Amino acid sequence: MKIVDEVRNADTIAISGHIRPDGDCVGSVLGLYLYLRKTLPEAEIDVYLEKPADIFNCISHIEEIKSEINLNKIYDVFIALDCSDDRLGDVRPLFENARRTINIDHHISNPGCGDVRIIEPKRSSTAELLYDLMDADQVDEEVAAALYIGIIHDTGVLRYSNTSPRTLQIVAELIKFGFDFSSIIEKTFYEKTYVQTQIMGRAILESVRFMHDRCIVSMVSRRMMEFYQVTPKDLDGIVNQLQAVKGVECAIFMYETGTLEYKVSMRSNGRVDVASVAMKFGGGGHVRAAGCTMNGTYHDNINNLSIEIAEQLDIK
Ligand code: 5GP
Ligand code: MN
Numbered sequence: 001m002k003i004v005d006e007v008r009n010a011d012t013i014a015i016s017g018h019i020r021p022d023g024d025c026v027g028s029v030l031g032l033y034l035y036l037r038k039t040l041p042e043a044e045i046d047v048y049l050e051k052p053a054d055i056f057n058c059i060s061h062i063e064e065i066k067s068e069i070n071l072n073k074i075y076d077v078f079i080a081l082d083c084s085d086d087r088l089g090d091v092r093p094l095f096e097n098a099r100r101t102i103n104i105d106h107h108i109s110n111p112g113c114g115d116v117r118i119i120e121p122k123r124s125s126t127a128e129l130l131y132d133l134m135d136a137d138q139v140d141e142e143v144a145a146a147l148y149i150g151i152i153h154d155t156g157v158l159r160y161s162n163t164s165p166r167t168l169q170i171v172a173e174l175i176k177f178g179f180d181f182s183s184i185i186e187k188t189f190y191e192k193t194y195v196q197t198q199i200m201g202r203a204i205l206e207s208v209r210f211m212h213d214r215c216i217v218s219m220v221s222r223r224m225m226e227f228y229q230v231t232p233k234d235l236d237g238i239v240n241q242l243q244a245v246k247g248v249e250c251a252i253f254m255y256e257t258g259t260l261e262y263k264v265s266m267r268s269n270g271r272v273d274v275a276s277v278a279m280k281f282g283g284g285g286h287v288r289a290a291g292c293t294m295n296g297t298y299h300d301n302i303n304n305l306s307i308e309i310a311e312q313l314d315i316k
Contacts, residue, residue: 003032003133004039006102006116010076013040014098016048016091017126018083020232020263023153023188025082026052028104028126030059031146032081035130039138046075048091053233055188059149060142069094077102078114082126085113104129106154109275109284121286124162125154131170141177148174148181149188156240157185160288161270196234199224203238203253209245211306211315216242217252219262219298225255232263243267250274250309254298262301265291277308 007013015033017025026049033047049065056062071093078098080088082105085095095101101114106129108121123129127150131139139147151171155163158171175181192200199220207218220235228234232255239253250272254262264281266274267289274290281304283292294301310316 001118001133002135003102003104003130004036004135007036007040007043007077007079010040010043010100012073012075012077013043013045014048014075014078014091014094015045015081016078016088016095017081018087019050019089021049021052021082022236023056024125024127024150025049026056026059026062027146027148027150027153028081028130030062030065031127031143031150032079032130033064034061034140034146035134035138035143038140038143039135048094050089053236055191056149058184058187059146074098076100079104080114081105081130083107084110104133107275107284108286109279109290122162122164124160124164124167125151127151127154128167128170131174132166136173139174139177141179144174144177145179145184148179149184152185152189157189162286162288192237193234195228195230196237199228199230199234200238200241202228203235204241207242209248210302211310211313213247214249214313214315215252215306215309216245216248216250217254217302218242219253220255222256232257239265239267243269249313252302252305254294254301256298257293260295260297262294262296262298263291264294264301264305265289266305272309272312277305277312280308281305 017029075098077100078095079102102116103114104118106123112119127147203218209216242251251267253265268274273287275285278290278292281292
């Protein structure tokens with residue numbers, strides 16, 4: 001199946017992804033936008049997304065993301081990427097009102113939504129899946145660079161176990177376009193501002209291991225974020241650093257989003273299925289990387305997560 005066949009007759013198309021967009025979400029949304037604009041020049045195509053982190057400003061035409069939403073507009077096709085409709089945020093009504101809806105995702109926790117559902121949990125990233133839904137000869141350098149960013153971010157620069165031979169074949173095709181992939185990796189994945197590095201250091205310093213040192217947890221409060229003058233986008237990567245501690249099988253990172261409300265990120269080495277833990281609390285994700293929003297005190301949340309994790313690790 002090719003994506004163009006699903007949207008060929010549409011005059012108006014909208015594309016969006018999940019709230020708090022990560023690299024795969026931003027790369028997929030922009031990559032598909034640029035691709036459809038090129039293949040269907042007559043169609044009116046709008047792209048909606050919560051403002052991505054500044055590191056993604058290197059993606060071509062990112063400034064064309066629409067921030068104003070006309071809720072009365074009825075699109076011929078709405079394509080939701082890298083999530084189900086429940087994580088579309090403010091544009092969800094546009095998805096619901098569209099004449100035809102398409103959902104393309106790789107999250108195991110997503111049962112799929114809309115008229116056409118392409119959910120492939122074995123795919124490293126939505127960007128990888130999208131590439132195989134495109135005609136390779138219509139992909140250009142801008143599309144390639146956007147999809148590359150998606151794949152790089154969801155595979156931790158091609159090192160997580162979700163990286164398959166197909167992932168690497170696609171990456172090989174993409175880098176043939178000649179964009180500066182090395183700089184993309186450095187600027188979007190590894191480079192941190194000084195305050196981002198400081199708050200990461202603080203979170204690591206204050207982390208605590210538990211369950212016979214097989215789990216690790218840390219938290220950043222709103223006060224800490226104010227002190228370092230950072231926003232949630234600056235906290236990316238902390239949970240991965242916690243998971244890198246030798247012996248740790250499951251890492252939990254939380255930041256305070258409101259009174260008694262925390263955004264939780266979890267990572268695992270595969271022994272714990274963190275997607276199923278997150279789903280118990282209304283979230284989702286992948287076996288080794290998942291998240292949810294939890295209400296309650298920090299310690300209550302750790303306790304509640306621990307019960308689920310302990311069961312999976314067979315700790316009484
Ligand atoms: P992160 O911890 O990096 O925010 O997210 C890890 C993975 O879990 C990503 O694939 C992300 O899309 C997913 N995820 C994070 N938070 C939520 C959530 O609240 N609900 C769902 N369904 N997925 C989430
Ligand atoms: Mn993804």
